[in-house]
Amino acid sequence: MQAKGWSIPATSRRVLELVGDLDWQRARLLDVGAGRGAFCKLLSEWLAERGIDPARHVQACDLHPESFELSGIDCAPLSEGGALPFADGAFDAVVSLEVVEHVEDQFAFFASSRASSGRAGA
């Protein structure tokens, strides 16, 4: 299987609107199932326009990190079980675009995403 090769621009834009009010001077965002990096690219460009270094604020992960095409953003591999390889509360926000319909256990997916979100003091 190949990583997500396409994205829906309207969806990415809507998600960007929703995360746009984070305190991006300190916020960290995780994109779960980042695919080729369509949303990370949109977010990175948006941050760069505001003088914010995307590499310090955006993290990607995917079952197939080798398919991630955006340079400058780290894309970590998901474990075989789909668990997120990050400490609990490591991120202020977790986004996942067009992924939940692919996963085997949707409740576990939400639980894992929740565990990684809500960084202490955020």
Add this chain to the structure above:
Amino acid sequence: VIVTTPNVLSVQSRLRTLAFGFPELFDPLPLSGGDVRLLGGHIHPISPYFLVLAALRAGLEEPQLHADRTKRSSAFWAVALAPILQGGGLVHRRKAGAQAAGRLGGEPCAAAVDLELATAHQPHGDPLGAQAGRAPRTMSRPLEILYEDEDLLVVDKPSGLLSVPTPNASGRTVIDALREQGREALAVHRIDRDVSGALLLARNEDVRDALDSGLSRAHRAQDLLGARAGRHAARPGRVQGPDPGRRLVRARVGARQAERERAGSVLARRAR
């Protein structure tokens, strides 16, 4: 946490399920192959209702549903199937309400997952009109978006919520409720606070001025919108008159099920 997924409750997806047995974007996949994640397609359609349920079970709070775009091509079927869709929605709300009251049992968090509640982004029981010194009023139900595009917004105003501020009544208005949802709109007409029904709003001043002009000339729009709310005997197609905009308004009102075609997304704040 933000999760997006194709909306299997869109009109087109419902019709596709009726015709072919599979929701839109969830075609059958080959049963051979080991890892279901590697089949190259969608394996688990999930409705907004269960998105919210999964979010709540994960310990997330304040789930909200958003749509990324409207699909105008669904408008015809939304209008044609409006009685069925609205009937289904009514049954759903009654069932969800019964669950919330514990009459049907189930887990507490499941009872809390009323799609209408999740969509509304506005809690039940907000005090309304308290500033005026009256007993607080509560909305009968959350504010529901019936139709939305770049020019128009139609909401299903619940009783207890002001359409616009008036000299004799102050408190929370539809405009306030929409602003909390991140939507800006301008009032075009009003419905009494204690009355529920479809309320048309403009998204910009040009549209508001045009609607103001049209409504004041014809004085018919409120009758039309009232007919949708079931307070008048007039039925679609029976209203007489030369106003071409009326048909458009009716179509837009009927397009409530067409509006969330693509992504129902859940935005939730982690429990602290």
